[in-house]
Amino acid sequence: MSSPHTGAETGALQSPPAVQVADLHKAFGDLEVLKGISLSANTGDVVAIIGGSGSGKSTMLRCINMLEMPTRGAISIKGETIEMKPDGRHGLQPANAKQLRRIRTRLAMVFQSFNLWQHMTVLGNIIEAPVHVMGVPRDEAIARAEKLLDRVGLSDKRDVYPAFLSGGQQQRAAIARALAVEPEVMLFDEPTSALDPELVGEVLAVIADLAREGRTMLLVTHEMKFAREVANHVVFLADGVIEEQGPPDVVYSAPKSERLQKFLATVQ
Amino acid sequence: MGPELRSWKEPHRLVLIAIGIGIIVFAAVNMRWDWLPRYSWRLVEGVGTTLWLLVLTSVLGFLLAVPLGLAQAAGPWLLAAPARAFCTVIRGTPLLLQLWLLYYGLGSLFAQYPEIRESWAWPYLRQAWPYGVLALTMSFAGYEGEVMRGAFAGVPKGELEAARAYGMSPLTSFRRIWLPRAIHRALPTLAGETVLQLKATPLVATITVVDVYAIISRVRQDTYLTYEPLLLLALIYMMLTGVLVLAFRWLEAKVPVKS
Numbered sequence: 001m002s003s004p005h006t007g008a009e010t011g012a013l014q015s016p017p018a019v020q021v022a023d024l025h026k027a028f029g030d031l032e033v034l035k036g037i038s039l040s041a042n043t044g045d046v047v048a049i050i051g052g053s054g055s056g057k058s059t060m061l062r063c064i065n066m067l068e069m070p071t072r073g074a075i076s077i078k079g080e081t082i083e084m085k086p087d088g089r090h091g092l093q094p095a096n097a098k099q100l101r102r103i104r105t106r107l108a109m110v111f112q113s114f115n116l117w118q119h120m121t122v123l124g125n126i127i128e129a130p131v132h133v134m135g136v137p138r139d140e141a142i143a144r145a146e147k148l149l150d151r152v153g154l155s156d157k158r159d160v161y162p163a164f165l166s167g168g169q170q171q172r173a174a175i176a177r178a179l180a181v182e183p184e185v186m187l188f189d190e191p192t193s194a195l196d197p198e199l200v201g202e203v204l205a206v207i208a209d210l211a212r213e214g215r216t217m218l219l220v221t222h223e224m225k226f227a228r229e230v231a232n233h234v235v236f237l238a239d240g241v242i243e244e245q246g247p248p249d250v251v252y253s254a255p256k257s258e259r260l261q262k263f264l265a266t267v268q
Numbered sequence: 269m270g271p272e273l274r275s276w277k278e279p280h281r282l283v284l285i286a287i288g289i290g291i292i293v294f295a296a297v298n299m300r301w302d303w304l305p306r307y308s309w310r311l312v313e314g315v316g317t318t319l320w321l322l323v324l325t326s327v328l329g330f331l332l333a334v335p336l337g338l339a340q341a342a343g344p345w346l347l348a349a350p351a352r353a354f355c356t357v358i359r360g361t362p363l364l365l366q367l368w369l370l371y372y373g374l375g376s377l378f379a380q381y382p383e384i385r386e387s388w389a390w391p392y393l394r395q396a397w398p399y400g401v402l403a404l405t406m407s408f409a410g411y412e413g414e415v416m417r418g419a420f421a422g423v424p425k426g427e428l429e430a431a432r433a434y435g436m437s438p439l440t441s442f443r444r445i446w447l448p449r450a451i452h453r454a455l456p457t458l459a460g461e462t463v464l465q466l467k468a469t470p471l472v473a474t475i476t477v478v479d480v481y482a483i484i485s486r487v488r489q490d491t492y493l494t495y496e497p498l499l500l501l502a503l504i505y506m507m508l509t510g511v512l513v514l515a516f517r518w519l520e521a522k523v524p525v526k527s
Contacts, residue, residue: 105435115426
């Protein structure tokens with residue numbers, strides 16, 4: 001009964017979920033963006049998070065690696081709960097900076113606006129966290145980075161600075177940077193929203209490839225068709241709560257809530 | 269500025285080179301240069317003094333500018349306000365005034381205290397150059413503190429967020445991302461400011477530091493010549509400026525910027 005994991009309903013032999021979010025709240029001042037979200041993803045799950053703009057889906061994702069501090073709730077990665085303490089202003093703050101940094105290296109985020117470090121080459125971006133955060137020997141990190149570059153189809157861009165790449169290439173480089181830390185969970189925050197339409201495909205192809213190999217991923221996206229193809233679980237967020245969730249076929253073909261029906265009608 | 273290795277054999281450059289050679293020949297033939305050998309060694313020493321003043325005060329000034337800029341861009345009010353005040357005062361008053369305040373003001377104040385006069389520092393404090401170094405350093409720090417404030421503030425938030433998301437500590441993120449990114453942004457401005465700093469160095473001659481300008485003044489007093497020494501001085505400063513500009517261009521080229 002007394003499990004060390006917060007609210008995790010894991011059996012003794014089952015491994016803890018890769019990501020467990022419990023009763024997550026987030027407010028910006030008086031504006032409550034997340035109103036109690038609970039969500040769990042097992043290893044190998046691809047969870048697509050959909051919803052209209054302002055539904056809180058990006059905020060939720062950013063709370064998982066604490067780029068936004070939740071105002072309430074708990075987050076565990078592989079059974080390890082991120083330590084938080086009250087910040088004295090009705091919110092929370094990290095209680096253990098070291099633990100948070102260690103957990104962050106096991107999550108890898110791919111941003112809407114790529115956020116590659118512009119003063120480093122593509123290779124420099126990819127080896128940065130392994131070498132300077134995780135302490136991987138440089139030549140080992142380079143060897144691994146070259147494999148990753150090959151995988152995302154950017155071998156010839158190894159020594160190029162991000163500003164000289166197209167959006168699609170930058171995002172693929174950012175995905176290689178994410179893979180370089182060998183993450184347990186990948187967090188995709190609208191990875192194709194900033195791309196020109198003709199560049200979306202090349203990025204989605206890389207993400208689909210990762211989904212197929214069994215990566216655990218949380219994917220905030222507007223690409224409904226793509227979400228349906230790659231995800232094994234779809235979460236529909238509206239107004240800061242999970243309005244509906246389930247396997248993609250059920251959620252897409254037989255939406256129960258009126259809001260989801262409306263949402264699907266407007267985007268399809 | 270265009271790519272630096274463009275051929276010098278283009279027509280307009282050849283014309284410029286011809287004019288330059290013409291001026292040099294004219295100056296060599298029609299002007300008096302017999303004093304030059306007598307002062308050559310002192311001139312070299314003077315250039316040396318100018319250069320070390322420039323390098324030392326630029327480096328020290330920049331090291332101060334980083335915290336000054338950081339405090340203003342991201343620091344708490346308690347740090348930001350004094351940093352802003354410092355930059356405002358330095359940028360709002362003439363360097364010559366600062367130099368004289370330090371040398372004649374602080375310098376004579378120090379002399380009134382026996383504790384200072386008997387301390388290990390007195391052999392330095394009774395000379396002029398420490399006040400020159402201090403004034404030039406503070407001046408550079410004041411201007412560059414403002415430049416770095418803008419540079420720090422201008423680094424895209426997303427890149428700093430990515431640093432956090434990949435587990436960097438605040439220190440690592442500063443050292444690996446924020447600072448190098450800010451310096452890179454500030455580099456073109458820093459290049460110009462360093463040239464200005466070079467041209468501010470002759471002010472130290474007014475407090476008896478013997479830089480290249482002081483040597484040239486000496487030549488003028490000794491020989492009653494006006495144009496020749498001043499032309500030579502102009503040439504020397506232009507050559508030093510040229511070296512600085514090339515050095516900064518080389519630095520800037522290390523991380524190319526898409527135009």
